[in-house]
Amino acid sequence: MPETQTVAEVVEIPVQNVHPNPNNPRDEIPGEDESIAQLAGEIETMGQLIPCLVYPRAGEPGEYELWDGYRRRLAVLHAGLPALRCIVVEESKRADLEQLEVMLSTGRNHRQLSALEEAKGFQQMLALGLNESTIGKKFKQPKRIITAKAKVLEQPESVQAQYNAGQLDIDALIKLQRLAETRPEIAERVNDTVERFPHWARDVDRLIAQHKVAAAQETKGAELEALGAKTGHEVRSGSPEFYGFEPVPQPEDGDHLTAEQHVTAGHQFAIEAPSDVDGEAEVRWYRKAKKASSSKPEMSEDELTQQTLFRRLNQQLPVSADTRHRHMISKITEAKALDAATDKAMLMELVDQNVIRPQNEQLLADVTGIPMPVQDAGTGDYDPQLWSRKQEWFEKIRAKLATWSWGSLVRLWIYSQHRPEDKKLAKAQAWDPKNIDNRVQWMNRIQTDFGYRFDEHETEVVRHFQTKRSDLIQGNPKRYRVKVQH
Known part of the structure; x- marks a missing residue:
């Protein structure tokens, strides 16, 4: 005969007698949180279908601590109900690690952990004796990620806040942690910069390199300048070759020049960023590059023919250009129009280029009396037809302005250019x-x-x-x- 299965007893406990577990990595959710309010409504309508797990508080008869059911407890409080349906688990049957695993779960009855809540939980698990590999297997995350997350709370509060807000990714965090161990003085500079705006891993690489260069400039750079060494924009630009400088070659036997010898030779130095994020900024020396003599390649027959043609034309084209220029001057200063339609078309071309522009939309609507198309009111949605309606509107504006007199067009043009000043x-x-x-x-x-x-x-x-x-x-x-x- 099969063995009878018993069901755990569900009891009702006054909600004020059930207390949050102080070791819970999850932060308390405000009672007005929308999801709690929604859950409270469901409990009011259908009752608390899933009981909470609690265990007795040692030395406090009638008082209990939560193991599982934080959102349900808050929802019952939010709904103003007097009691919480619970299953009481004996203290001897609970284990700290097992509790943490439940608290860190993100099942149907749990909200998603924040980044800092997860970090706090992993830190507690390590303190209870689990290693990073075991935690990684439980939560399906690589060991290096578990290690990094567990150390988040050792970072400055500004870095924690950026990480928790999703503005600092895990790779960037690992780089900052490694930097804090190897170069704490550089880490302090970088953390101060990170506090001011978000960064991803590639940005942190650049920040670390920049601050290593700045620190080296303050130490090595100052020492070299005290010896009389010079550093100019040309060698610090990142493209010294563009300014005619070349690296000072290093002898193969490793017998490098001393700083004093570089100074005597007139070389300039630059503090350059490390090629690897874990490396150090380095001093590099540059000298004026010697101009290499190069022989021009022989010209082909086609190139020689073209060169002969261009040489002949270049003797005459300046005369043609001067004649063309004098012709243009005479036509510009001629009292009568070349052709009224042509001149008006040229003026409209200038108006089109300089006046019929988005920043002048309101002015154009005012002077022509053609209402400007606007976003459909009340929908709050992007109007995909607005752009095409505006293009049609601009065409109507062009057609209307083409009927205006020259004087009106000129006055519109001048006013549109000064309208920003006039508004002020x-x-x-x-x-x-x-x-x-x-x-x-x-x-x-x-x-x-x-x-x-x-x-x-x-x-x-x-x-x-x-x-x-x-x-x-x-x-x-x-x-x-x-x-x-x-």
Whole structure:
């Protein structure tokens, strides 16, 4: 007869008597967390279907610690229910390692661990006697990754935060850990930089190399400069050959020049980044390269024929170019048009290139009265048809402007070029003539060429700054004086 199977007894325990395990690597989830609120709603509707696992607290009758069920406990608290359905496990049957494995699991009833929570759990497992290989097999991760993650909490808080946020990958973290063991002073510099913005492994390689070069410059570089050695941009540029320098050759017998001998020979030094991230910055010496004499290859028959042709043409083409230039000058200065349609087409070409542009969309809509197409309101989605509608709109703008007079087109062109400056004049500070752009010239031009007259507020701000900057204006009135037209 088969043996009878017993089912573990489920009991209800007041929720305030069930406490989080202090060794749980998972951080407490805020009660207002959306997933907890959703679980709380399910428990209110269907009840707590899966009981929590708890064990008695030593020396505290009626008090329990959680083994499994952190989210369920928080959901019951969130729902305001009085009791938690639990299975009580005897203390003698539990083991710290077994608890940790449950706490580190990411099954159906657990949320995904954060990077720091996982690191804390691996660190605790190592402290309890497991080795990296065993932990790696349990969690299907390579040994080197387990080792690196378990040491995360030894890194500065800034590095921990970047890693936990996913802005520093595991390979970068391993490089920083190795650097902290071999060159702690460089690691401190790199960590300070990493704190300010995210980096991946390739960026950390570059950062380590940069800081090793900087540190070597402060030590080796300073020593060499004290001896009179020179280092210029040409040899520090990374392309010394471009500036006519070459590396000083090293003798095969290994009898290298001393620093003093390099200085005497007039060589320049550069502190160069290590070729490998674990290497050290090195001093390299450069000298002015000797110009090598090279014989030109013989020219083919076709090349010789072309050279003869070009030599003959080059005697006459400058005369042709001068004649062409004088013809263009005469046509430009000729009072009458070459052809009205041609001249208008050339003007429209300039307007098309300089005015009909995305940054002038609102201005073009204002002057032509053709409404500008916009994103469909209320959808919040990207409108794939907007681009094609804008292209159609630009074509309508071109067609409308082609009917305008030359004068209107020229005025539009000039205004579009100065519109950014004009917009700034909506603030009093912008009327200060010390601004380095052409705003003063524009203030004068809108009065003389466009016939605009300043109102009382504009006149007031002009006079304020003309008084305040009187010395500046007196020194260069053409550039800084605004003449108010009446």
